[in-house]
Amino acid sequence: MSGGAGRDAPRARVVLVAGLARDGTIGKDGGIPWRYPEDMRAFRAATTGTVLLMGRRTLDSIGRLLPGRETVVLSRDPEGVRARWPGAHAAASLDEALALAARLAAALPGEPVVSVLGGGEVYALALPRADELLLTYVPEAGGGDVAFPAWDPREFEEVARETLERVERVRYRRRASAGHSSL
Numbered sequence: 404m405s406g407g408a409g410r411d412a413p414r415a416r417v418v419l420v421a422g423l424a425r426d427g428t429i430g431k432d433g434g435i436p437w438r439y440p441e442d443m444r445a446f447r448a449a450t451t452g453t454v455l456l457m458g459r460r461t462l463d464s465i466g467r468l469l470p471g472r473e474t475v476v477l478s479r480d481p482e483g484v485r486a487r488w489p490g491a492h493a494a495a496s497l498d499e500a501l502a503l504a505a506r507l508a509a510a511l512p513g514e515p516v517v518s519v520l521g522g523g524e525v526y527a528l529a530l531p532r533a534d535e536l537l538l539t540y541v542p543e544a545g546g547g548d549v550a551f552p553a554w555d556p557r558e559f560e561e562v563a564r565e566t567l568e569r570v571e572r573v574r575y576r577r578r579a580s581a582g583h584s585s586l
């Protein structure tokens with residue numbers, strides 16, 4: 404635990420943002436084997452004004468901090484992350500990372516939102532804490548080596564769907580009756 408991030412942290416809406424191939428895989432060989440400008444524009448719009456939370460391997464694969472947004476990186480070596488990525492925040496547990504991200508989000512205008520950007524390990528860890536899933540379905544068959552975690556469609560309801568040229572973008576919200584473990 405570093406920095407006391409877990410204490411008095413405000414609550415933020417937690418949104419898992421991911422792109423999925425038809426077989427549910429999200430990456431291969433440390434990268435994402437597709438690129439859709441229409442999805443990237445929507446991604447930028449959806450994550451602007453939010454705080455980003457991602458795993459160390461995902462940040463390595465992106466290769467830069469995304470501009471205009473604070474980034475919290477989950478790593479068992481947060482000092483190493485901060486040394487390698489000046490300007491990044493880092494935390495050694497999901498609880499600490501979420502608390503830190505929520506605190507950063509509370510300082511921004513509007514409703515505080517934390518966008519969880521993966522990868523597979525971090526999505527799986529954060530799924531029980533997710534208020535929303537914002538999933539882009541791409542037309543690729545898949546065959547990747549990292550997948551989005553299995554989730555129960557009874558726990559989330561679809562609240563928005565849009566087709567952006569070649570991809571389908573769907574927002575799911577956790578049903579109030581489904582219980583919630585993010586407090």
Ligand SMILES: NC(=O)c1ccc[n+]([C@@H]2O[C@H](COP(=O)([O-])OP(=O)(O)OC[C@H]3O[C@@H](n4cnc5c(N)ncnc54)[C@H](OP(=O)(O)O)[C@@H]3O)[C@@H](O)[C@H]2O)c1
Nearest residue numbers: 421422429430433434458459461478479521522523524525
């Ligand atoms: N399609 C999409 O939307 C999408 C989005 C994001 C990523 N991806 C893809 O997903 C792949 C990367 O995913 P991944 O699952 O390999 O890695 P990841 O989730 O990005 O990062 C894993 C790292 O997070 C840290 N970590 C994980 N659990 C932890 C815990 N309990 N406590 C502390 N730190 C923890 C560790 O960092 P340390 O090793 O530093 O300790 C671990 O190596 C890439 O192919 C990437 O391109 C796809």
